[in-house]
Amino acid sequence: MKSVTRLRGMHDTPQDFWLRKRNLQDRLVQLIGSYGYRYLETPILESTELFLRKSGGELTSRMYSFTDAGSNSVSLRPEFTSPIVRHYLEHAQDVALPARWQYAGPVFRYDKGGQGSGQFTQVGAELLGSSSVMSDVELLGLASHVPFQLGLSGYQIRVADLDVVHSVLDAVGVSERARTFIIESVPQLKEGRKAVPGVLERARHLHLAVEEAPDDALSQAIQGLDDTQSRKVLHGLLNWTAADQFGQRDPDEVVERLLRKLRGGDDLAVLEKALNLISDLAGISGDPAASVAALRAVVTAAGANMAAVDRFEEFLNLVRSEPGVAQSLVVDLGLVRGLAYYNGLVFEVTHPRCATPLAGGGRYDGLARALGSPDPLPALGFAYTLESLLAVTEGSDNGKGGASEADGALVMAWDSESYRPALQAAADLRQQGVQTELDVCGRDLSQGLDYARKMGIAQVIVVNRDGQQTAHDTRSRQR
């Protein structure tokens, strides 16, 4: 029969590595705890819906989802933020805000490639219930304290502020749809203005921007009509088709979108202006002071409100004095992410020895609403990937766990008459705190010594039927 193998992306953790990992995790939990973050353990298995609402498509497609025996659609958690917010919403009456929670444990994300995939460990913190600049400073300060405490060097803390981006888009005046599209396009736009024509082309393809009215039968039908008249015509057309399935939409929605499509979306020139400004913003990265100056220039050019930049600057100034921040803080507006409920601060902790970020975090004031909260709940958090941290601390004494030098004992019975005294001897040794193995294979002394050397056991103790013990040091060559 073929043997059953380990799944891709899943790893067995041998003792040495497990000790290092647990040791590092304990240090992080202790550090985060010292800021007042209470430990919260959430289930590994949650309703699939919880993560769907948070992540939309991309992460969802990488979830380990299945239907349980009770026909519930469930998933192994791919992240902790949604479970933490779910916990808060379930206990909102009993929780005083701001609430500080920390967590540590395995998360699961499927990936064909293999990098950062399968099962890995996240350690993180969430701060719920404050929108003050002080909460941003505390959280980023804490995130920065982690590598600082571990004595790591060469790491960078890259920060951006989504509200600055929004203030520019507010000033230019784009539709909600175009706004979402533009923020999703930041990864392309950070290449600079040369990326704008390509993005604009995509926008046109999505009917987000139109130069001239399309020349099809429907457009002709409403040509020269005002919006009210056009709506009547299109409603009439819809009745005419006698189609009555709309899914989650209603006839008004269909007519409104159709009208918008026929009349064209955002003005092309406005959209282009917005894309140019956002590509200028997205390209800003580097030293905080210089970056803020560059941000001010773009915001001024857009004629936008300076409040978001002011707050970002205040944040940068305050956070600089937190442990490990000053030498590692970099502004990088290209970090801005597209998820709908993200706003304000976004950051990543990176290290040259690790291809993926060590940690990511930011503000997500809109998530609680998406998860069904009646009230808005300002919140922010971060998560470290423990395996990445271990990889970059490897070799330094700081991340190190248990000693790998030989210690402990192997107790062997001289013959079958000596079993009882051997059991007693092993029990006594364990009582004294010595890690003790019992020979359960009836080996002779030379085999016992070979085994003990292989396993890194320091002593082999042979016990005879009278309870007399003879100790042999495995580190010496004599027998």
Place this chain on the structure above:
Amino acid sequence: MTAEEETTLRLVLPSDGALHEPTLNFFGACGLSVLRPNSRRYTGTIPALSGVEVLFQRTADITEKVEEGSAELGVTGLDRLLEYRHDDHTVAALINDLRYGQCDFVLAVPNSWLDVTSVADLADLALEFRQQGKQLRIATKYPRLLRHYLFDRGINYFTLVPASGTMEAAPAAGYADLIADITATGTTLRENQLKILEEGTILVSQACLIGNIDLLKRSKTCLKLARSIMEVMEAHLRAEPFFRVTANVQGTSPQEVSGTVLARPDLAGLRGPTIARVYNVEEQDWYSVSLLIKKNQLLEAVDHLRSCGAVDIAASQVTYLFNGFSTAYHNLFENGESGGEC
């Protein structure tokens, strides 16, 4: 553990659905007629090829059966192979297109969505739904293919509603907004007030021959039998568009006859006509001309031969057309490991 080398090749064929009959017909046309003692038995044999055991399974299960090693070979739809097989590609399409069982995997939305005509519209609508805090719900039996397709087009916000069978009713029943489903003609979609989106064809599928590569490599006997099946199928597929035309033409020499026939090189066979002397009692010079002609050129070729003075023009369908070697077999088993996969 040392495994006994398999001496029987197990071939799993669809026992149900749209592929059942055409598959048996195709095997028959390839000269590999399947003998099934009675219709309630789920096993059969191919008398023309001893050593092959035929198993009948539901079409939906065939990829899995071959993957788990219950059979070395199978016939199923390309759609089902691409949706169900594991990432490690133990199962590969040995012959991608057996030229039957054609169907399209398409996105279809309610007719009433006058504003949604293309996949670009759908991308836009997904954004709009997200802003309204709604998820676009798509019913499908092929979540994996659909997800890939949507992500590739920048559509990230949707919920898949797993469904099998009568999916066309999902929007009417209210558990999905649109569907991604298999259609051969589009009739059922139309009858359920659904329309196919422009650029909304996710996959063009047809029947294919699949095989468990690892398993086949482990047994020389199986590999040999698989090779025979692949060769015969390829030769049949290659032959299918051709007619063999023979005619008698009068002339003074083979050169003269070939000269007149080759006046239309496009109608003169794959590599030119075969011309042989006809021996008869009257002492006239007759030559037999033999050509391979594409089906759609048959009448044209007959006219051309007539104009060359041909009589006794016979045309017959070609059953097999063998090449120097089996392309599919060569790609998979002789030329690297994974060539020829789709």
